Amino acid sequence: MSEQPKISCRHLWKVFGADPVGFLARHGNAPTSENFAAERYIGAVRDVSFDVYPGEILIIMGLSGSGKSTLIRAITRLNDPTAGEVIFEGHDLLKTTPAELIEIRRHKMGMVFQHFGLLPHRTVLSNVAFPLEVRGASREERDARAREMIRLVGLEGRENYFPRELSGGQQQRVGIARSLAVGPDMWFLDEPFSALDPLIRREMQDEFLRLQKLLRKTIVFITHDFDEAIRLGDRIGIMKDGHLVQLATPEVMVSAPADDYVREFTRNAPRDRVLTVGSIASPVPAPLGGINILASAKIGEAAPIVLASEKPIAVVDAEGRCIGAIDRTAMIRALYPEERA
Amino acid sequence: MSGGGQAMTAPQLAPPPRLSLPMVVVIIIVLGVAAAWAWPPLARWPNEWAIPFRDWVTQGFIWFSTAVKPATRALSWLLSWPLWLAEALLFRGFPALHLPPLPWVAIVGGTAILGHWAGGRGLAIFCGLSAFYLAIFGLWPDAMQTLSIVLVTVPLAAATGLALGLWATRNDRVERSLNSVFDVMQATPHMAYLGPVVILFGFGQVPAMLATFGFALPPMARCTILGLRTVPQDILEAGRMAGCTPRQLLWKVEIPAAEKTLMLGLNQVVMQTLAMVVIASLVGASGLGQKLLFSLQQLQIGKAVEQGVAITLIAIVLDRLTQAYIAKVPEHMVPKTGFIGRYPHVSSFLLLLVASVAAASLFHGFAVLPKEMTLSYGGPINSGVRWVSKELFPYIKPARDALTIWLMLPLRNFYLWLPWPVMLGVLAAIGYHFSGWRLALLPVCLFGFMMLAGFWEPMMLTIYLVTGATILCVLIGIPIGIWAAHSPRVAHVTRGVCDTLQTFPSFIYLIPVIMLFQTSDVSNVIAMLAYATVPAIRFTYLGILRVPVATLEAATASGATPWQRLCKVELPIAFPEILLGINQTIMMALAMVAITALIGSRDLGQEIYKALPGADTGRGLLAGLGIAFIGITADRLIGAWAMQRKRQLGMA
Numbered sequence: 001m002s003e004q005p006k007i008s009c010r011h012l013w014k015v016f017g018a019d020p021v022g023f024l025a026r027h028g029n030a031p032t033s034e035n036f037a038a039e040r041y042i043g044a045v046r047d048v049s050f051d052v053y054p055g056e057i058l059i060i061m062g063l064s065g066s067g068k069s070t071l072i073r074a075i076t077r078l079n080d081p082t083a084g085e086v087i088f089e090g091h092d093l094l095k096t097t098p099a100e101l102i103e104i105r106r107h108k109m110g111m112v113f114q115h116f117g118l119l120p121h122r123t124v125l126s127n128v129a130f131p132l133e134v135r136g137a138s139r140e141e142r143d144a145r146a147r148e149m150i151r152l153v154g155l156e157g158r159e160n161y162f163p164r165e166l167s168g169g170q171q172q173r174v175g176i177a178r179s180l181a182v183g184p185d186m187w188f189l190d191e192p193f194s195a196l197d198p199l200i201r202r203e204m205q206d207e208f209l210r211l212q213k214l215l216r217k218t219i220v221f222i223t224h225d226f227d228e229a230i231r232l233g234d235r236i237g238i239m240k241d242g243h244l245v246q247l248a249t250p251e252v253m254v255s256a257p258a259d260d261y262v263r264e265f266t267r268n269a270p271r272d273r274v275l276t277v278g279s280i281a282s283p284v285p286a287p288l289g290g291i292n293i294l295a296s297a298k299i300g301e302a303a304p305i306v307l308a309s310e311k312p313i314a315v316v317d318a319e320g321r322c323i324g325a326i327d328r329t330a331m332i333r334a335l336y337p338e339e340r341a
Numbered sequence: 342m343s344g345g346g347q348a349m350t351a352p353q354l355a356p357p358p359r360l361s362l363p364m365v366v367v368i369i370i371v372l373g374v375a376a377a378w379a380w381p382p383l384a385r386w387p388n389e390w391a392i393p394f395r396d397w398v399t400q401g402f403i404w405f406s407t408a409v410k411p412a413t414r415a416l417s418w419l420l421s422w423p424l425w426l427a428e429a430l431l432f433r434g435f436p437a438l439h440l441p442p443l444p445w446v447a448i449v450g451g452t453a454i455l456g457h458w459a460g461g462r463g464l465a466i467f468c469g470l471s472a473f474y475l476a477i478f479g480l481w482p483d484a485m486q487t488l489s490i491v492l493v494t495v496p497l498a499a500a501t502g503l504a505l506g507l508w509a510t511r512n513d514r515v516e517r518s519l520n521s522v523f524d525v526m527q528a529t530p531h532m533a534y535l536g537p538v539v540i541l542f543g544f545g546q547v548p549a550m551l552a553t554f555g556f557a558l559p560p561m562a563r564c565t566i567l568g569l570r571t572v573p574q575d576i577l578e579a580g581r582m583a584g585c586t587p588r589q590l591l592w593k594v595e596i597p598a599a600e601k602t603l604m605l606g607l608n609q610v611v612m613q614t615l616a617m618v619v620i621a622s623l624v625g626a627s628g629l630g631q632k633l634l635f636s637l638q639q640l641q642i643g644k645a646v647e648q649g650v651a652i653t654l655i656a657i658v659l660d661r662l663t664q665a666y667i668a669k670v671p672e673h674m675v676p677k678t679g680f681i682g683r684y685p686h687v688s689s690f691l692l693l694l695v696a697s698v699a700a701a702s703l704f705h706g707f708a709v710l711p712k713e714m715t716l717s718y719g720g721p722i723n724s725g726v727r728w729v730s731k732e733l734f735p736y737i738k739p740a741r742d743a744l745t746i747w748l749m750l751p752l753r754n755f756y757l758w759l760p761w762p763v764m765l766g767v768l769a770a771i772g773y774h775f776s777g778w779r780l781a782l783l784p785v786c787l788f789g790f791m792m793l794a795g796f797w798e799p800m801m802l803t804i805y806l807v808t809g810a811t812i813l814c815v816l817i818g819i820p821i822g823i824w825a826a827h828s829p830r831v832a833h834v835t836r837g838v839c840d841t842l843q844t845f846p847s848f849i850y851l852i853p854v855i856m857l858f859q860t861s862d863v864s865n866v867i868a869m870l871a872y873a874t875v876p877a878i879r880f881t882y883l884g885i886l887r888v889p890v891a892t893l894e895a896a897t898a899s900g901a902t903p904w905q906r907l908c909k910v911e912l913p914i915a916f917p918e919i920l921l922g923i924n925q926t927i928m929m930a931l932a933m934v935a936i937t938a939l940i941g942s943r944d945l946g947q948e949i950y951k952a953l954p955g956a957d958t959g960r961g962l963l964a965g966l967g968i969a970f971i972g973i974t975a976d977r978l979i980g981a982w983a984m985q986r987k988r989q990l991g992m993a
Contacts, residue, residue: 078578106584117579121597121671131583134593162671178583188582 533965
């Protein structure tokens with residue numbers, strides 16, 4: 001990826017305690033876990049760096065208390081981080097004035113919250129129009145735009161309903177419509193579907209993918225659900241105790257977990273939908289003929305063909321060159337790795 | 342009294358065994374009584390050793406009031422204008438402009454329309470009938486006068502309370518100091534506010550308004566703090582991410598999201614204002630309160646009942662209106678067009694107004710209900726009271742006397758005999774046992790101060806009355822609470838009765854008490870009882886309801902009888918909650934102390950009452966503080982006890 005990142009975090013720290021800045025300085029900006037424990041400080045986010053590229057869905061995943069919510073609040077400056085940089089479109093967000101920050105939020109950022117954060121005294125229409133209202137848009141302009149957003153998330157006809165008259169899934173659709181109303185470049189979603197029932201969650205994930213295909217936003221998405229991460233993410237970052245343990249594509253994470261912690265998460269991952277044929281193909285001395293499979297295909301799609309065949313099946317790249325082969329044994333081992341047996 | 346601790350310090354080898362609280366109390370009593378017997382000033386602090394705080398306070402206030410006279414004059418003048426406007430609109434009219442006041446028909450109808458808007462048809466009927474009561478029984482001008490003060494004071498107190506509350510949520514130090522000031526303010530009886538106000542502002546409507554204002558302020562500020570602090574984090578963050586400036590966040594997000602709690606604050610302001618307006622008649626606020634006070638003092642029970650019912654109806658109407666507004670949930674509807682479609686209630690009121698003004702110009706009876714058309718049921722009530730005192734009093738009297746002989750007199754003699762070191766020592770021991778040194782020191786300082794100021798005897802008499810009332814409240818309230826917790830039907834009835842009882846201004850309780858018991862200490866206690874039993878019932882009920890179902894099922898499965906389940910499971914688990922109920926009961930009994938002074942007593946309430954006409958600010962204020970100190974001490978000690986129990990039960 002040679003593109004310019006849309007947003008970059010550089011050595012981001014968020015420390016809670018009596019004097020966080022002094023604490024970091026005392027330990028040369030690199031306190032150890034022992035330092036934290038000894039001086040009763042909490043390192044919610046510890047030295048986190050990553051880039052998000054335009055149009056990418058970056059998932060930050062971790063258990064509760066891992067620091068993922070603090071991280072997204074540090075990036076959006078809902079809570080100011082203790083140290084580090086957040087470069088957004090070439091400027092350090094942490095150095096913007098309050099007025100500049102308000103301008104950026106009014107035009108370039110949208111955020112969706114776990115418990116929706118809808119204003120209970122306003123109708124759906126007025127909730128969605130709220131960000132436009134505070135930036136001073138005229139009533140006609142903001143109502144028109146809000147109606148457009150409500151149509152986009154499939155809630156037309158409910159414009160005059162109040163949040164409490166809607167189901168959880170519908171409320172979150174309002175939250176999504178509101179976060180998109182200002183036409184943001186950056187879209188932050190903080191566990192948007194965690195408060196919903198499993199079936200509705202699934203439906204909302206599809207809805208999210210549909211919207212993203214349409215809008216191509218740059219997304220930071222927080223979740224504690226690894227299946228959701230794999231389903232939605234272009235890349236996944238796993239957090240533990242404030243550290244970013246591994247940042248990789250779902251496939252790399254499943255096939256090459258950085259440590260036992262990540263391996264634990266990936267253990268029950270749907271390997272058939274994550275791993276590609278290319279990653280499990282073994283090299284062959286000479287190109288094979290017969291039927292072949294694209295290297296970028298998921299192994300779940302290839303499994304019926306491979307398992308039905310007695311002989312190895314050729315694997316080809318996008319240009320049709322044979323880059324290896326895959327047989328039944330390799331397929332079965334990839335689908336059912338030994339540690340799971 | 343410090344001997345108990347020192348006796349145990351000698352052996353160094355084994356850690357001294359911790360004395361149980363009853364042991365410590367017994368030691369303190371023995372030592373204290375012995376000391377008092379040996380040296381009389383340890384029994385009763387001699388009057389000549391009292392420090393003249395009250396004179397200093399009085400002098401200070403007189404000096405202060407002359408110093409700020411221009412400011413208080415200006416404030417009075419400023420406040421008299423909105424009051425004048427409200428009175429002119431409601432019942433005086435504008436003689437200079439030859440304009441009549443609003444026709445009573447329009448106000449009665451308007452109240453009904455307001456009821457319909459807030460709560461539907463039932464409330465509309467109740468509001469309309471209540472307003473009609475005021476008119477038909479000839480109480481209209483007095484009621485409107487009272488209402489004028491309420492109408493002007495409520496927005497003032499609500500706005501100021503809101504501002505203070507907002508300030509507190511922005512600044513922790515402000516919140517802490519406001520909280521402690523409010524603790525004292527709310528524990529001080531209504532009447533004690535009147536003294537300083539009289540010195541600064543004199544007698545009349547405006548001083549009454551200001552005293553009311555001071556009393557109604559804290560609940561609004563408290564609800565504001567609570568409401569803003571409990572706005573969900575997600576909503577605040579959504580507001581900030583939408584790009585709100587701090588000001589937009591406050592007005593468009595925080596305040597609307599906290600609306601329900603703020604309205605609860607407004608409800609409290611309204612209720613406190615009404616309760617205070619009645620009491621403020623002691624400093625010359627005319628209106629229903631003053632009329633009621635006169636009737637009570639002249640023992641015209643029939644009139645007093647008419648007026649008392651009027652005040653109660655106003656209170657219930659205002660309470661139900663605000664409650665109904667709080668309970669209202671937003672409902673989507675098809676947007677209607679046109680003014681009438683969009684504002685049906687405003688339109689119908691305007692229509693009614695025009696119609697009634699037109700009708701009033703034709704027939705004066707629509708403007709002001711003529712005297713000869715008003716009714717009165719005071720006569721029958723009076724004969725009823727006569728009948729009661731002739732036929733029933735012989736039966737009530739033995740009960741009253743038994744109560745006096747077996748409960749009140751022994752209690753009273755006990756408290757008056759109690760040497761002060763024992764009182765202070767026992768309170769300190771309780772505080773130390775449940776919390777620590779700070780809580781041991783608090784009652785010693787508060788009670789010690791009152792003793793030094795020469796208020797020991799009225800203070801003990803107050804505690805005596807409150808103890809008597811609390812014992813009766815507990816004996817009556819806890820069984821009712823238990824019963825209600827086990828029978829939904831009883832619970833339903835009890836809740837209705839409790840809700841209604843709590844909306845009555847405290848004054849009202851004096852009427853039936855005088856009717857049935859005439860004046861005596863027992864009457865005072867009964868008046869407190871009627872007012873203060875509600876929390877004992879309510880907290881017992883809630884405490885038992887909150888016992889986890891699984892625990893009850895476990896007890897039943899173990900073979901416990903219902904009685905065993907009650908004594909061994911429900912009551913022990915509900916105990917901390919019940920304690921808090923008793924705490925509230927004591928607070929309400931204390932609030933009533935000052936009111937019962939009107940029908941005769943010798944306690945701190947009487948001191949406040951007596952201080953009023955002579956403008957003896959020091960006396961009234963210190964006596965008020967004394968009541969507050971008793972309340973604060975009881976609150977902290979019982980609170981610490983309940984907290985300790987909750988911790989032990991793992992419920993904290």
